[in-house]
Amino acid sequence: MKRPQALTDEQVESYNRDGYLSLRGVLSSEEAESYRKLIVRETPRLGYPPKLKYPASGKYTISGNAIAEPGFASIAEHPTVVDAVEDLLGEPAHLTAYVAYLRSSGDKGSGAHSDYKRWRPVGSSMNWLFTIIPLTDFNDDYGPLLVSPGSHLLSDVIDREARIWDVPRPEAKQLAEFIDPELKAGDVLLMHGHTWHKAPPGTTSEDRCGFFNKYCGVSAPPAAGYYPYTRVALDSMSDPYRRLIPFQSEKPLQTTRLLLEDGDNGDSRFLVLKNPSGRLQLPGGDGWEEMEDVGWDVGARVGSVQELVNQQAGAELSWASYVADLDEDEGQCRYYGYVDPSFDPSTVTAEQAEWLSMDELISSLGESDPICQVASEWKKPDVVRGKGKAVHQRKQQFE
Known part of the structure; x- marks a missing residue:
């Protein structure tokens, strides 16, 4: 049964027009202070980056699977926050990033920017937003x-x-x-993923603390792929909100493969390669994390799948879009897809390449084969996909 809308029509209209919406006093002063003390206490142990040693000046984050640490998960599943998020996204949500942060005295803040970043799991969905929750007043x-x-x-x-x-x-x-939306401790700012913002430095010697969690609609997965949450992170959520964690498996991301589609209609075909034993497989193999400018936002394999496809099939692809994660041997395989009307299949130079229709894939492999599962997921008409980029493409992400 669908719940009643939590936000008013006027609030939704305001968000769609302005790109942000403020909710006042969602947390009591006692709740905000409790979370603030938790972040200050745990920053020396859990804070990122490791090169910073609290209380040295800088920005510290406690993120990702640290949600499983005692006291942290409840803010991500706060009913008022989640209901507002899903009203604005227009569908159920996934938590794409969990981030508690602390800016210590002397931190220089951040300049004007938007957080749509095609190379990052946290910022590459086509339907996502922030929930910014200050635990200190965000004033001068x-x-x-x-x-x-x-x-x-x-x-x-x-x-x-x-x-x-x-x-x-x-x-x-x-x-x-x-x-300045004049945020106070305990308020919530819901901010569109493309909204530009900046955070000038303060003057106090006290820490500036808060949360900036990010959510996407379940039908709009991050083009770079989801952050890999653990079972422990999933189990930190209460039963009604476990659905927020896009958990797949305890197995680590190990391989990555690409579903390359030629054509965009009922006659479309998919590239498969024959391995030495004669078995059909998608191009790809052992994947890797591009380490530069990744930080805590791990999981993207666009750079590695681009390189593997180029090595094995000769195709140069400027982007790829996340499809699914499936078990493969001792790990998980992260699958991406690609389709573009301008793609020329003659650029594929692999000798053992075949182009098969969906019916031919099913006939050759069976519906339960991972390739058929991925192709079926890729062709779903109700999934909104964007273009994922490699980390090394970040300065040309719109090209």
Whole structure:
């Protein structure tokens, strides 16, 4: 049974127009103070990056699977927050990033930016938002959070009828003047993933603390792939909210493969290669993490699948889009897909290459084969997919 809408129509309209929405006093002062003390206490043990030693000046984060640490999970499943998130996304949500943060005295803050980043699991969905929850007032003393109203519209989807959604490069010179939503400890700011924002430094010697968790709609997976949560992280959530964790398996991400589609209609075909034993498989193999500029947001395998496909099939692909994670041998395989009307199948140079239709795949392998499972998932019409990029492409992510 569908629950009643938690937000008013006016609140939803305001969010869609401005790219953000403030909810006041979601946490009591006692709750906010309790979370603040938790973050301050655990930052020396759990804080990232490891090169920073609290209380040295800088930004510290407690993220990802640290949600399983005592006291942390409850904020990610706060009913008021989750209901508002799902009202704005228009569907059930997945938690794509769990982040508690602390900016210590002397931190320089951050400049104007949006967090849509095609190379990161946290920022590559086509339907996602932040929940920013200050645990200290975000004022001139601690440092405000400023937002540019309507800036998310600069990155509106180019063609919503396309199989793979794309957005234009936003023009910073078109940004509206940044404003201060005057967030207090315990408020919640729901912010569109394309909304531009900045966080000037404060003047106080006290720490600036809060959460910035990120959620995507379940039908809009991150193009780079989901962050790999553990079973312990899943079990830290209460039963009604375990659904927020896109958990797949205890096995580590080990391999990565690409479903390369030629054609975009009933006549489409998929590239398969014959391995030395004659078995059909998708191009790919052992994957790896691109370490530069990744930090805690791990799991993307776009760079490795691009390189493997180029080595094995000769095809050069500028992007790939996450499809699924399935068990393969002792680990999990992260599958990506690619389809583009401009793709020329003659660029595939592998000698053992075959192009098979869906019916031919099922006839050769059976519906339960991973290739058929991935192809079926890839062709679902109700899944919204974007373009995932490799980390080394981050400065050209809109090309």
